[in-house]
Amino acid sequence: MPEWLVEEGIGETRAILVDDDAETILAARLCWHEPWRAGAVAQARLSHRRPGSRGGAVVLPDETIALVDALPPGLTEGARLLVRITRAALAEKGRFKLAQCRPAPDASPSPAPPLAQDLRETEFPVRVLGALARDFDKAGWDELVEQAQSGEVDFPGGRLTFSPTPAMTLIDVDGTLPLRDLALASARAIAQNLARLDIAGSVGIDFPTIEGRTDRQAVDTTLGDALAALPGGWRGERTGMNGFGFVQLVSRLARPSLLSRHAHAPARAAAFALLRQAERVSEPGILLLVAHPAVLAAIDSTFESELARRTGRTIHRDPRPTLALHAGFAQAIVS
The missing domain is CATH 2.40.50 (OB fold (Dihydrolipoamide Acetyltransferase, E2P))
Known part of the structure; x- marks a missing residue:
């Protein structure tokens, strides 16, 4: 049975739904610790x-x-x-x-529930991991983060490009397969990656243009079946494919997706990734954070103090303007 794995990080909590072998991410959540989250x-x-x-x-x-x-x-x-x-x-x-x-006249003031508590309302068990657990790495968390950063996801025979816009999340399909085969393969990949990237709200899909009505209906059926097969199912409405290959999905939107987080707050997302990496440095010594200045600026004194508390180390910073936002790293150095 799939299982939710949760990492309670510094500034953010991460969760992945993994398959029975814990080697594939079926769905993911990324919760930054803002006060006004759904449920507060x-x-x-x-x-x-x-x-x-x-x-x-x-x-x-x-x-x-x-x-x-x-x-x-x-x-x-x-x-x-x-x-x-x-x-x-x-x-x-x-x-x-x-x-x-x-x-909410019958409720009492309360913060939003922690992510682990929220996930216990789903049909799958929840397990909170220790700081040094490697379950996320085994399941492919780093690859998922790279896909959220770039907006690009490859599948056999093609590629999906996700573009968050003010109106909707747009998905473009490209590839080398014959158009019908490409559309069918991409429909399955789209459904899977909506869950992996935690994308909801209004979604527009630009499939390859397919001439035959029967072929378009086959893509609609494949997409519908793939959405229904997602863990926990998919709740929303969708249009049939029109003559230009466009399909729209609409579902309830309660939080930013992984894609949105990385697109609209890349320095902050990179800062949380750096803090996660820093927690896992095993060598003894002072903890040195090497990153672009914008990334280090996103690590405020509260986050740095929490990192020092969790690791029992002194924290030093090394800002390097030539580094890409997501190229930062943490290492132990001798004082």
Whole structure:
């Protein structure tokens, strides 16, 4: 039976759903420790209500603004109410989408549940790993991170290119197979990588243009079967393939995907990857973090103190502007 493996890192918690042999990642989650994640409940103040609607905006305790829906009749601006976050804030190219929430009058203020607790609501068992466990490495975590960074995923006979845009996540299919075979193979790969990269919301797929209606229906069936076969299933709506090879998927969006994290906050993502690597340095000595200055700047004093506490080491930094963001490394040095 598949199993969720969880690493509770510095600044982020990572989870992968692995197969029975724990050698293949079936799905993944990446949770950065922001306060207003889905599931958090807070006391808020209604700052704006759209005329004639049940929507508006609220101010959360730290002055963060969130969009609110399903407001009760008669609630006026300035009123206090309890809200539950239903979707975290999302960074996008050129703009920032506010968090979304709904009234939760019967709840009590509480932070969002830890990722491990959230995953225990799924049908699969959850195991939290120790800091030095290598299960993620065995399953291919580094390869998955590279795919999230580049937006490119190869499959036999072709390649998928994922592009996050303000409107939707676009997936382009390219390859050397005959068009029908390429579309069928890519449909299976797309479904698998939606789960691996934790992509939800609105997704547009640009398949190769296929002339025959019967062939297009075969691709629709293959895609539908592949989505249904995902661990835990897939819940959403989709269109059939049109004459230009385009298909749209729509599902509930509650958090940023791995793709979004790496696309819109690459220095921060690289910083968390560096901290993960630093925790695993086994040689004795001072811990030296070598990275691009932007990556080191994303490691604030709280993160550095936690790294020192976990490893029992003194931390030194070596900023190198010529390094790529994800080319940083950690090593032990003699004082």
